[in-house]
Amino acid sequence: MDLWLKTLKTNTPQEGFELAITMSRKGVAYTQPSAEVRDQLRSAYSTDADSLTAASQVIAINFQTVAAANNYWNE
Amino acid sequence: MDLWLKTLKTNTPQEGFELAITMSRKGVAYTQPSAEVRDQLRSAYSTDADSLTAASQVIAINFQTVAAANNYWNE
């Protein structure tokens, strides 16, 4: 896979949150490499409340890592 | 997306808990950007006990991050 994760450092918490989203999606992409298949799946799960909650949970876990790596953006 | 997460710092634990709720919902919104669709889904999952427990779990995970960022609001 191409280089996509050079650093866990971000300038702001929101950029860190968005990095966590990228990491969550990459976790899927390593298992299902076809972007076409992933797009088909997205249309279904994006209207399923429990699937969306599960996606938000993976983001929350990855954000824990990113936030710690940035010392929670303190000073 | 607009700037919505400037800092993980809050004045009180309760504000931190409420930030964790915002983060949990944003994790959903990045995946399902339509507020209209999210509102429709909410009416269903808000009366499903397991869905509510799952939502509470995502909040708990995000609150771990917010609480650590605030050093648990000690002094």
Place this chain on the structure above:
Amino acid sequence: MDLWLKTLKTNTPQEGFELAITMSRKGVAYTQPSAEVRDQLRSAYSTDADSLTAASQVIAINFQTVAAANNYWNE
């Protein structure tokens, strides 16, 4: 919502565990504000083993936060 989370500090581990239960329930209450609806749901999920395990898991996650905030009640 009223002020319900003033501090993460408790005198004892058990009070901390009970605070974690309150936090878990509040995570639900922010999503489903109706106490009446929540009471109806409780009668169902309190006799479902998997729902009870899921509830216990949210408590465990919140207790991690409370325990860390209290330095695990060491001295």
Place this chain on the structure above:
Amino acid sequence: MDLWLKTLKTNTPQEGFELAITMSRKGVAYTQPSAEVRDQLRSAYSTDADSLTAASQVIAINFQTVAAANNYWNE
């Protein structure tokens, strides 16, 4: 509820693991206070592989807390 959690300290890792089991069960008991109902539920979920895995996960989360409280039983 009676006093059941006086301390997170244990003499050995195994006692800590067993405390984590107690905490996981108490998380259930606060939600379903009837020991009779819990016993009925146990006979079902103790033969369901996914329910057992879920129970083991709650124990693992609580054990993280107990192990940290005991500094992983180092020295």
Place this chain on the structure above:
Amino acid sequence: MDLWLKTLKTNTPQEGFELAITMSRKGVAYTQPSAEVRDQLRSAYSTDADSLTAASQVIAINFQTVAAANNYWNE
């Protein structure tokens, strides 16, 4: 139960991972003490992808604890 968890210390990361597997299985065994029943369940869940993912998750959580106890095997 017999003594099975004397220490969280292991010589290598892989031994630590294998200890995490033991802990995950013990979490099941405390709830379902019959080895015969557990063997029957295993034949079913070991061919269910979601059950295997759930089992891997419990291992991952226990490995977090073991790795921290060993200071990540640094020097």
Place this chain on the structure above:
Amino acid sequence: MDLWLKTLKTNTPQEGFELAITMSRKGVAYTQPSAEVRDQLRSAYSTDADSLTAASQVIAINFQTVAAANNYWNE
């Protein structure tokens, strides 16, 4: 099992993420040792959105461990 986890140290965050994927798959392989069975299962769960989210979550949990072991690749 052969030696597969010599160290948690990696040169870059992305290599760490890929190690987390290996760990997640090994967590499955210890439970289902047959590569043939695992390949059959993969074709099904790789087109199931919820299964993919669950797989991504296990990776996220393992990556927390790897990232901490590498001090988040700071300096």
